[in-house]
Amino acid sequence: MSHLTSMVPFVTGSPSSTSLSTRRYRKSVTALTTGDLDAFRTALTTMLGLRDDRGFEYWAGIHGLPLPISCVHGSPLFLPWHRAYLYYFEQHLLDAMPHGTQVSLPWWDWSNQAGVPAAYADAKLTDGKENPLAGSPVTGIPDNQFTNQNVPRVTRTSRSPGPGGPGHGSAGLPSAAQVQAVLALKDFEDFTTQLEDLHNQVHMWVGGTMSEIPVAAFDPLFWAHHAMIDRIWSLWQLAHPGAGVGTVPHDHPLGPFPTLTVAQTLNVTGLGYDYAASTSSSAPG
């Protein structure tokens, strides 16, 4: 066991060993307080300014370009890999803030079919500054990785949200009923296959760079979408205790995240976070 591995709690699905007092709670973007949102935007802006392996460019690039493209799709590893990816990204959000400041990834509940949340849609903030959640530069990809045989080079993310063609109605996003139907599935392989399809549908609904694997993760909305996917997996795990991850070996490494295996992604509280409907804090006195 490496030194780094020994620093990460090993989780096998049992109740968390994480201290309650240090647990981070991911919330719906529509439930964030002004303070939550300010902290998240500040952390993201700090990451956007870093050009090294702590920065947004580096972490967005792991999913797609620059090569190697590391994301995992169409596989039972889809959910564990993306949970590890969000975990590492969130650690760097925390690093970007003063010690002790809580910040976590919000989730975008697209199943309410309200479209892109205002926090991510508005180009400008009330103070006139650019909203870092509305889009980001696409940087750090060598010219020779745009080959005329793949997606065209872009300098900034774009979206074109809307229904995916004739007949899908005005919303076009997966509905709450579809999410419930997926949550009711009992077998992991069945569940992950159907959930990944809803995930794909949302990527296509957002359109623009979000619909293209090589550059999708450069859109800040990517992380809120994947927090929703991770939350649905977490809800499914609570509803089907012991259901596991099918035939995936628990000791399977999740590259390029050197301290995490599949086993360590099986319990979100073991990774120091959970999904909450709301939080409210106060100190006596």
Next chain:
Amino acid sequence: MAEFVSNPLTVTLRAPGEPYERADLEFHGVDHSRASYEARLFINDPDAGPDTPTTDESYAGSFWIFGHGGCAGDEGHCEPPRERRPFDFRPEHQLTPVSKRVMITGKLRALVQPGEQFTVRIVPYVRPESAERLPDNLVSDLLHVDRVDLITYQ
């Protein structure tokens, strides 16, 4: 500007004679190397195309492909190996074809009598804004599927 050329495929299957609780269409060997697309499934509708709405009675469901977006490497970079060598412990090639599953229980019951043959028309659909931005090779001749199975459960 690329032109999206739909290349729908039609397969013929047979519904079970016995009652079933669930019916799935499984698609194996699905290519995902190019643009993202929706594959729409129409039962006994051989003329269905990209303009056929999903409100049509023959529409049975969709699967979605989050496309790899073409090849960013040199020649051969995006060709999955034909077979895996012994002791090759690397992750699977990114472009290994995938399998998809679509539950069609209600539609199969409604549109196909027990024991009858039926067709499934698979219609790929690329959003127009994507088709406009992407090079031709990413949006034409998208649909490649090795096999389609109907699996029912009692």
